[in-house]
Amino acid sequence: MDLQRVKEYFSWLYYQYQIISCCAVLEPWERSMFNTILLTIFAMVVYTAYVFIPIHIRLAWEFFSKICGYHSTISN
Amino acid sequence: MANPGGGTVCNGSLHNHKKQSNGSQSRNCTKNGIVKEAQQNGKLHVYDKRIVESFEEAPLHVMVFTYMGYGIGTLFGYLRDFLRNWGIEKCNAAVERDEQKDFVPLYQDFENFYKRNLYMRIRDNWNRPICSAPGPRFDMMERVSDDYNWTFRFTGRIIKDVINMGSYNFLGLAAKDNEYLMTVKDVLEKYGPGVASTRHEMGTLDKHKELEDLVAKFLGVEAAMVFGMGFATNSMNIPALVGKGCLILSDELNHTSVVLGARLSGATIRTFKHNNIQNLEKLLRDAVIYGQPRTHRAWKKILILVEGIYSMEGSIVHLPQIIALKKKYKAYLYIDEAHSIGSLGPTGRGVTEFFGIDPGEVDVYMGTFTKSFGAAGGYLAGRKDLVDYLRAYSHSAVYATSMSPPIAEQIIRSMKLIMGLDGTTKGLQRVQQLAKNTRYFRQRLREMGFIIYGNENSSIVPLLLYMPGKVAAFARHLLEKKIGVVVVGFPATPLAEARARFCVSAAHTREMLDTVLEALDEMGDLLQLKYSRHRKSVHPKLYNETSFELKD
Numbered sequence: 001m002d003l004q005r006v007k008e009y010f011s012w013l014y015y016q017y018q019i020i021s022c023c024a025v026l027e028p029w030e031r032s033m034f035n036t037i038l039l040t041i042f043a044m045v046v047y048t049a050y051v052f053i054p055i056h057i058r059l060a061w062e063f064f065s066k067i068c069g070y071h072s073t074i075s076n
Numbered sequence: 077m078a079n080p081g082g083g084t085v086c087n088g089s090l091h092n093h094k095k096q097s098n099g100s101q102s103r104n105c106t107k108n109g110i111v112k113e114a115q116q117n118g119k120l121h122v123y124d125k126r127i128v129e130s131f132e133e134a135p136l137h138v139m140v141f142t143y144m145g146y147g148i149g150t151l152f153g154y155l156r157d158f159l160r161n162w163g164i165e166k167c168n169a170a171v172e173r174d175e176q177k178d179f180v181p182l183y184q185d186f187e188n189f190y191k192r193n194l195y196m197r198i199r200d201n202w203n204r205p206i207c208s209a210p211g212p213r214f215d216m217m218e219r220v221s222d223d224y225n226w227t228f229r230f231t232g233r234i235i236k237d238v239i240n241m242g243s244y245n246f247l248g249l250a251a252k253d254n255e256y257l258m259t260v261k262d263v264l265e266k267y268g269p270g271v272a273s274t275r276h277e278m279g280t281l282d283k284h285k286e287l288e289d290l291v292a293k294f295l296g297v298e299a300a301m302v303f304g305m306g307f308a309t310n311s312m313n314i315p316a317l318v319g320k321g322c323l324i325l326s327d328e329l330n331h332t333s334v335v336l337g338a339r340l341s342g343a344t345i346r347t348f349k350h351n352n353i354q355n356l357e358k359l360l361r362d363a364v365i366y367g368q369p370r371t372h373r374a375w376k377k378i379l380i381l382v383e384g385i386y387s388m389e390g391s392i393v394h395l396p397q398i399i400a401l402k403k404k405y406k407a408y409l410y411i412d413e414a415h416s417i418g419s420l421g422p423t424g425r426g427v428t429e430f431f432g433i434d435p436g437e438v439d440v441y442m443g444t445f446t447k448s449f450g451a452a453g454g455y456l457a458g459r460k461d462l463v464d465y466l467r468a469y470s471h472s473a474v475y476a477t478s479m480s481p482p483i484a485e486q487i488i489r490s491m492k493l494i495m496g497l498d499g500t501t502k503g504l505q506r507v508q509q510l511a512k513n514t515r516y517f518r519q520r521l522r523e524m525g526f527i528i529y530g531n532e533n534s535s536i537v538p539l540l541l542y543m544p545g546k547v548a549a550f551a552r553h554l555l556e557k558k559i560g561v562v563v564v565g566f567p568a569t570p571l572a573e574a575r576a577r578f579c580v581s582a583a584h585t586r587e588m589l590d591t592v593l594e595a596l597d598e599m600g601d602l603l604q605l606k607y608s609r610h611r612k613s614v615h616p617k618l619y620n621e622t623s624f625e626l627k628d
Contacts, residue, residue: 012602015602016603016604018545019543019545019546019549019603020141020144020145020543020545020546021144021145021148021545022145022146022148022149022152022543022544022545023545024545024548024549025149025197025198025544025545025548026152026197027224030152030155034148034152
């Protein structure tokens with residue numbers, strides 16, 4: 001029963017996406033083209049986030065800790 | 077066509093205006109929205125209605141999504157136009173001939189782009205043919221499209237008993253009604269349907285004279301003149317009233333017929349913001365002080381053009397203030413009561429009765445018989461010398477065929493019904509039923525959380541949809557549930573404010589309205605249309621906690 005509700009909820013969400021982005025009034029081939037482009041962009045965003053965000057956070061952490069460490073060495 | 081006063085609910089808007097307008101109506105005093113006009117002509121006019129109008133603004137995410145939707149539609153429009161231009165796709169739209177390809181392009185402006193790429197996709201929601209009288213329920217012909225709305229074909233089936241929320245049938249007089257239509261049938265048999273002449277030649281019938289006397293009596297004015305077509309009444313008669321050297325001040329949301337008539341007349345036109353009395357006063361002052369543009373001579377005439385109820389907003393004109401302004405600055409007032417005649421006021425006499433104003437205060441009354449009377453045509457009414465002048469100088473009287481006799485008889489019998497001259501109170505009951513239905517419908521929609529525009533007494537209820545995808549989905553789903561609604565988008569409304577417009581009728585029963593409201597509730601949840609901030613909670617409290625006392 002829960003699975004049914006979840007499926008209904010997702011199909012309702014997909015319907016909302018279709019209405020808001022005008023996919024509901026586009027022809028099927030336009031719809032698939034739009035969905036493909038959107039999914040491609042989304043996949044690229046996710047991949048970039050997965051690859052680069054940990055490195056960026058680590059670099060930022062090092063940068064800030066170096067400044068604080070510099071301060072602490074000065075104050076000593 | 078900007079959204080006026082966005083975000084404000086005008087409770088007693090007269091009171092608000094008084095605060096800002098520094099004695100512009102120095103003879104009025106306001107007190108919590110109650111206006112008393114000072115003694116004029118020995119009569120004390122007391123206007124004690126609070127105008128409750130609201131034009132709520134949508135939340136920000138809705139506007140963002142609306143523009144995003146239009147943006148995606150435009151991008152795909154460019155793509156399709158490219159494909160059509162390069163011959164990859166067959167072009168079904170109008171295109172110039174090969175010999176004319178080097179001429180100035182005909183179909184490249186925004187209107188044509190919009191029509192080809194955005195309107196065409198959802199075109200099946202408009203121009204739907206019906207095949208019965210437009211009563212509270214009607215029959216619709218079913219049609220399908222095989223090539224995405226470029227062409228339609230009829231399947232031959234008829235969708236029966238669709239609830240009619242779109243026809244301008246305010247008093248329910250547009251239904252087929254065998255008992256009451258006896259007089260219309262007799263007149264049809266006696267006079268025939270056609271008149272075959274203009275008013276000036278052989279086209280003035282005794283039916284027209286009877287109708288004109290009745291219209292004058294109904295409105296409480298000296299004389300009236302009727303014309304065969306409502307649109308032509310405005311567009312052909314305003315040129316007869318004003319000309320070059322005159323000034324027209326018209327509301328920015330006036331109907332196309334009024335705008336066309338104003339442009340045809342050759343007068344200078346200045347528009348004021350919708351129902352905005354300060355703006356109108358500023359324009360009047362500038363007109364009186366500075367005169368005509370280059371010569372600074374006085375204007376020959378200043379005519380203010382307003383409507384009783386505006387058909388896309390559902391707002392009612394602020395008549396008492398406009399009348400005060402027109403008296404102060406000596407301007408003339410022309411009011412187009414197409415939607416408000418028969419539907420406003422305790423006995424249906426229109427917007428002057430609604431506000432309790434003496435009918436002699438407005439100079440020119442115009443109205444149509446299409447909406448509340450179930451016929452066709454329009455009238456112009458006012459003082460006798462005005463109407464006599466129009467009989468001679470109106471374009472419509474000289475060149476247009478006069479009103480058909482069975483239609484004149486239909487208007488006569490409807491008007492007699494509303495006035496009570498047939499001896500019953502059925503007409504008055506219809507007017508009161510319309511007011512009840514209007515208030516109920518609007519109140520329920522507001523409680524559900526939809527954004528509704530307009531005055532709480534106007535029977536035109538625009539429900540805002542905003543996004544183009546939702547417009548199409550709304551109309552299609554409601555037709556599946558056998559409810560016929562009219563949805564309106566650009567260019568009749570501003571681009572981002574697409575809406576569904578309901579016309580409440582006296583012929584709707586409580587059950588029909590409840591069916592419609594239930595369907596709207598469901599649609600609102602399915603399509604997420606309940607944008608209003610003033611939504612009542614879903615589970616109202618049944619008792620007041622603080623006053624609940626335990627009894628030992």
